[in-house]
Amino acid sequence: MKLRTLISAALLCASGAAMAQTYNIEPNHTFPSFEADHMGISFWRGKFTKTSGKIVLDRAAKTGTADITIDINSIDFGHAKMNEHAKSADMFNTAKFPNATFKGKSMKFEGDNVVAVEGEFTMMGVTKPLTLNVSKFKCIEHPMLKKEVCGADAHAEFKRTDFGLNYATPRFAPEVKLQIQVEAIKAN
Numbered sequence: 001m002k003l004r005t006l007i008s009a010a011l012l013c014a015s016g017a018a019m020a021q022t023y024n025i026e027p028n029h030t031f032p033s034f035e036a037d038h039m040g041i042s043f044w045r046g047k048f049t050k051t052s053g054k055i056v057l058d059r060a061a062k063t064g065t066a067d068i069t070i071d072i073n074s075i076d077f078g079h080a081k082m083n084e085h086a087k088s089a090d091m092f093n094t095a096k097f098p099n100a101t102f103k104g105k106s107m108k109f110e111g112d113n114v115v116a117v118e119g120e121f122t123m124m125g126v127t128k129p130l131t132l133n134v135s136k137f138k139c140i141e142h143p144m145l146k147k148e149v150c151g152a153d154a155h156a157e158f159k160r161t162d163f164g165l166n167y168a169t170p171r172f173a174p175e176v177k178l179q180i181q182v183e184a185i186k187a188n
Contacts, residue, residue, distance in 0.1 A: 020058040023150055023184035025068065027051055032070055032180045036160065037173035044082075050074035055104075055184050057150065059112060059139075066104030066117055068182075073098055091167045097124045104132070113137045114152065121156075123163040132156050132180065148186040155179045 033047035050071035057064040072094045075086050087094040104119035114137045121130035132154040139150040160166075161174040 019060045020056055020063075021148075022187040023055045023057060023148075024187055025051060025053045025055070026149070026183045026185050029151070029183035030181065032178060034179070035177045037175065039171050040173070044077060046075055046077040046082075046086075048072065048074045049076055051182075054187075055150070057107070057114075062107070062109040064104070064107040064114065064117075066102060066107075066119065068102045068104075070100045070102075071098065072100055072123075091165060093124065100124075102130065102132070117154065121158070124165060126163045128158070128162055130156055130158060142185070145185060149183055150186075151181075151183040153179070153181055 027050065030051045031047045031049060032051060033045065035043045035045045038044045048070045050073075051068060052071075053066065053068035055064065055066045072092050073087060075083055075092070077083055077086065086092055089095070100121070100123040102119055102121050104117040106118050107114050108116040108118070114134050116134055117132045119130060119132075120127050133156065134152050134154045136153040137150070138152075139148055141147070142149040156178045158176055158178065159174040160176050161169055166174075
């Protein structure tokens with residue numbers, strides 16, 4: 001009797017593990033963007049054009065994780081001089097801190113949809129908790145790739161000064177709005 005219970009438990013665990021799927025971030029459809037104060041008179045907006053990582057998702061168990069890396073050197077304000085200044089030691093100091101990472105440790109679901117990813121954001125060598133709120137989530141069989149692709153729109157807010165990005169404070173408010181459009185392709 002104990003052997004049968006042990007085998008049943010092992011099969012149950014194995015079937016649960018098989019439900020988790022890995023999705024690789026599709027870098028041509030994933031662009032974290034942001035907006036930050038410019039002396040209280042306007043907002044500067046920009047994006048990062050190089051992002052990589054993976055998402056592990058188990059929709060049946062309603063669990064998942066995310067491991068995302070943003071190449072800070074890919075910052076793009078649409079203004080070459082500002083891009084270069086943002087990479088300097090005055091701001092992001094990309095020579096010392098070339099990447100920012102988000103390690104999503106848990107996902108919150110409402111029904112079949114992911115509505116939040118709770119994790120840790122690391123920028124400029126500082127790690128802080130961050131929750132990405134997901135306003136849209138959908139998975140489809142991609143008609144051209146013939147693979148499942150999941151996409152989401154997520155957003156969060158944080159203070160850049162919490163990460164040591166203190167340039168021009170208090171003239172420029174420290175609050176940053178982060179928005180991420182993400183698509184990820186199911187791994188084989």
